[in-house]
Amino acid sequence: MxxxxxxxxxxxxxxxxxxxxxxxxxxxxxxxxxxxxxxxxxxxxxxxxxxxxxxxxxxxxxxxxxxxxxxxxxxxLGRSFQNIIIFKYMTVLQNLMLGFHSKLDYNHFDEIFYTSKFSKNEKNARLKAIEVADILGIKSILGVYAGTLPYGYQKLIDVGRALMSExxxxxxxxxxxxxxxxxxxxxxxxxxxxxxxxxxxxxxxxxxxxxxxxxxxxxxxxxxxxxxxxxxxxxxxxxxxxxxxxxxxxxxx
Missing domain, CATH: 3.40.50.300 (P-loop containing nucleotide triphosphate hydrolases)
Structure with a gap:
């Protein structure tokens, strides 16, 4: 590999x-x-x-x-780092979805006017985040703000974000x-x-x-x-x- x-x-x-x-x-x-x-x-x-x-x-x-x-x-190629960066005031789901950026296929126009292309990409990102969360055993906390979680869970979020790029x-x-x-x-x-x-x-x-x-x-x-x-x-x-x-x-x- x-x-x-x-x-x-x-x-x-x-x-x-x-x-x-x-x-x-x-x-x-x-x-x-x-x-x-x-x-x-x-x-x-x-x-x-x-x-x-x-x-x-x-x-x-x-x-x-x-x-x-x-x-x-x-x-x-996916990677996590020694010093994790977690967006504390975003939910676990939102943190994970950020890792899907390499797979996104829309532009600012699509985002501003919420086109069908934007909607489809957001749906795919959400589904992928749920899949990754299930693998890592954090599906039950997708709606929790990341900054409120123990360090071990924040590490899992970091790994999950790397997995989002498939x-x-x-x-x-x-x-x-x-x-x-x-x-x-x-x-x-x-x-x-x-x-x-x-x-x-x-x-x-x-x-x-x-x-x-x-x-x-x-x-x-x-x-x-x-x-x-x-x-x-x-x-x-x-x-x-x-x-x-x-x-x-x-x-x-």
């Missing part, structure tokens, strides 16, 4: 990502882990088109290396950060449900319980370089990974 070929990112002489190649299989959950500052989010930014880089990015066998951000979304692959950047253990377990189940609905997931996460429980495959980077890749049981027993990242983390699998 996603292929990175020799990706390198430099910032004023600093090599943030160093010749990284990686493949993410379709309808899998693939985790990208490593110490803080290893370059994980920069990899996501390269995939998303937010930073200049060397190498190629292929999505579903199509080269998207030189496409702008909005066209990558149109091609099937992505082939969803990039999740530390979705469990700031969540309690109970909230993290709930979130884990939602990610599995997303995969069950045919969406490939590429995950950055420090919660190793979650990573080991749901990942089909794991890639590990340190100082911008890939140091290991494989099944969860391979990664937890990899000496270089233990030394660079897992040494102080209690691991059970």
């Amino acid at each position: 996603l292929k990175l070929e020799n990706i390198s990112v430099r910032f004023s002489g600093l090599v943030a990502v160093d010749n990284l190649s990686m493949e993410v299989g379709g309808k899998t959950i693939h985790s990208l882990i490593g110490p803080n500052g290893a370059g994980k989010t920069t990899v996501f930014n390269a995939i998303s088109g937010l930073v200049k880089h060397e190498g190629r990015v292929l999505l579903d066998n199509v080269d998207i290396t030189h496409l702008p951000v909005h066209k990558r979304v149109y091609m099937g 992505p082939k692959i969803l990039l999740l950047d530390e979705p469990a950060a700031g969540l309690t253990e109970k909230e993290s377990d709930i979130f884990k189940e939602k990610i599995l449900k997303v995969r069950e609905n045919g969406v490939t997931v590429l995950l950055i996460e420090h919660d190793m319980r979650m990573v080991l429980d749901i990942s089909d495959r794991i890639s590990v980077i340190n100082f911008g370089k890939k140091i290991a890749e494989g099944l969860p049981q391979d990664i937890v027993n990899n000496e270089e990974v233990i030394k660079a990242y897992l040494g102080s983390v209690p691991i059970t699998i």
Whole structure:
């Protein structure tokens, strides 16, 4: 589903990502882990088109290396960010519908005069939001103002907004950060449900319980370089990974 070929990112002489190649299989959950500052989010930014880089990015066998951000979304790339942005004085439904913008097909004239085209697009957005809310288990709170909800629900809204663009692959950047253990377990189940609905997931996460429980495959980077890749049981027993990242983390699998 996603292929990175020799990706390198430099910032004023600093090599943030160093010749990284990686493949993410379709309808899998693939985790990208490593110490803080290893370059994980920069990899996501390269995939998303937010930073200049060397190498190629292929999505579903199509080269998207030189496409702008909005066209990558149109091609099937969805993403959440570490720092969520929720419109607190809008309902959950309205927040979700904002994520449908890449699918909209009307202009200002249609909106001002509430044409049939505008009405059809709004109906499609609403139906999609209900579908996404059902997947994430938040259908019962669609009418609630987002700002009144606990942080865990706001995280789900952020993921839901990314799902509204009907992505082939969803990039999740530390979705469990700031969540309690109970909230993290709930979130884990939602990610599995997303995969069950045919969406490939590429995950950055420090919660190793979650990573080991749901990942089909794991890639590990340190100082911008890939140091290991494989099944969860391979990664937890990899000496270089233990030394660079897992040494102080209690691991059970």
